Amino acid sequence: MEVENYHSASEDETNMLGRKFAKRLQAGEIVSLSGEIGAGKTEFVKGICEQFGVESIVSSPTFTIINQYFGYDEIGEELTIYHVDLYRVASADDLAEIGFQECMNAENALKLVEWPENAGDIMPMADWEVAIGFDGDSDNKRIITVKRIGN
Ligand SMILES: Nc1ncnc2c1ncn2[C@@H]1O[C@H](COP(=O)(O)OP(=O)(O)OP(=O)(O)O)[C@@H](O)[C@H]1O
Numbered sequence: 001m002e003v004e005n006y007h008s009a010s011e012d013e014t015n016m017l018g019r020k021f022a023k024r025l026q027a028g029e030i031v032s033l034s035g036e037i038g039a040g041k042t043e044f045v046k047g048i049c050e051q052f053g054v055e056s057i058v059s060s061p062t063f064t065i066i067n068q069y070f071g072y073d074e075i076g077e078e079l080t081i082y083h084v085d086l087y088r089v090a091s092a093d094d095l096a097e098i099g100f101q102e103c104m105n106a107e108n109a110l111k112l113v114e115w116p117e118n119a120g121d122i123m124p125m126a127d128w129e130v131a132i133g134f135d136g137d138s139d140n141k142r143i144i145t146v147k148r149i150g151n
Pocket residue numbers: 008009010011012013014035036037038039040041042043044060087114139140141142
């Protein structure tokens with residue numbers, strides 16, 4: 001399993017790392033994003049979405065759980081992006097209600113999932129695992145770890 005570490009010293013740098021990472025993604029893939037509150041998961045997601053030309057502002061979908069965006073892939077085909085934030089999900093029943101599994105099975109969409117651990121057994125295997133951690137005592141430094149799962 002490939003593991004890569006990146007250092008970020010600002011919100012903008014995390015955004016840029018998200019943009020670069022986006023170039024490696026393919027439709028259908030699932031990206032899990034872990035890290036504590038305020039680590040920068042949503043900032044990284046914004047970078048990914050911007051790389052795909054999403055124009056609507058990506059805010060934290062904490063209250064909507066699943067946000068859907070439309071962008072474009074490298075050959076100009078429309079690409080659906082689901083930004084899922086499971087922070088407030090308490091049970092598997094909640095997940096069924098919001099159509100989480102249908103969302104994860106969407107073959108032509110990119111799926112970006114914050115707080116994947118809250119889905120428990122229902123969380124499918126991600127293609128990429130991104131972990132963002134605070135780096136020392138600095139308010140702005142982060143270590144971002146990217147793991148490619150499978151091939
Ligand atoms: N290097 C950095 N990378 C990302 N965000 C940073 C960095 N330095 C400071 N910040 C700040 O940290 C916050 C990160 O917020 P963000 O919403 O992305 O976190 P999150 O991991 O998605 O949290 P939550 O679990 O609450 O959704 C922002 O306020 C951002 O300005």
